[in-house]
Amino acid sequence: MSALRVVPDRLAARLPESLAGRFGEGDRPVVPMVRLHGVIAPMTGPGPRSVINSVTTEKVLERAFSREHLAAVALLINSPGGSPTQSALVADRIRGLAEERQVPVLAFCEDVAASGGYWLACAADEIYAHPTSIVGSIGVVSQSFGLEGLLQRIGVERRLYTAGQSKARLDPFLPEKPEDVEWLRGLQGQLHAMFREWVVSRRGDRLSDDAELFDGEVWTGARALELGLVDGLGTPRGVLSERFPDAELITVDARRSLLTKLGLAAAGRSSTDLVAGLAQAAEIRATWARYGL
Secondary structure (H helix, E strand, O other), X not given: OOOOEEXXXXXXXXXXXXXXXXXXXXXXXEEEEEEEEOEEOOOOOOOOOOEEOHHHHHHHHHHHHOOOOEOOEEEEEEEOOEOHHHHHHHHHHHHHHHHHHOOOEEEEEEEEEEOHHHHHHOOOOEEEEOOOOEEEOOOOOOOOOOOOOHHXXXXXXOOOOOOOOXXXXXXXXXXXXXXHHHHHXXXXXXXXXXXXXXXXXXXXXXXXXXXXXXXXXXXXXXHHHHHOOOOEEEOHHHXXXXXXXXXXXXXXXXXXXXXXXXXXXXXXXXXXXXXXXXXXXXXXXXXXXXXXX
């Protein structure tokens, strides 16, 4: 069997029993393919299209799950992660729609499904990857800069007023305090525990007992299969054509506004919006770069 056709026997046999008798003679089943591409981040304004969150995915998921003659829904995931809250919101929406329509969901990891990207993949009933995909990173990361003394060197006086001793924790223009770092690590620990619980609840006994499984490491798709993070290796069209040979595979994309299509989406934005957009773009570029992309 080719490395790109590794599908466990327990998953490859047939349509789920819940779909039996759903299609009449002449009704061709449909498998919508939803692309989830980008960093996972909340909506903070007119940001780039390549951002995943509960707002940007709502309509496209509704369109995918509302198709007639639905056999399954495929998620094409290419994401280095991001916001844990937005990851959870999108994953919860996927599960809600899947249970409402009583259809299986299959996730396909493309270049990378790491951190929040893997959280999204776990919303599926089955996960597939290419042997070269980057999968995992079940952990939590925070990043900032230490800018103490910068303003003084350029002749700017900063004035900060707070009510409550914890309001200015980890301010990048103030000296770092050990107690603030300890607080942050505690918060990260709570989020990491939630991430781990989600993965275990979705993957169950398919997971290996490897000690590094939840330490934030990433693996190739081939190694992820050995660890139980994915169920098989393959491409979306290859796996779906084998699993649902009579189904029509259709791509469901987010609809773009006319201004975006014409390249005029930036028209009318304030200089503040443009600066914020550039900063967000730089942060997105750095997030992808962590995985060599």
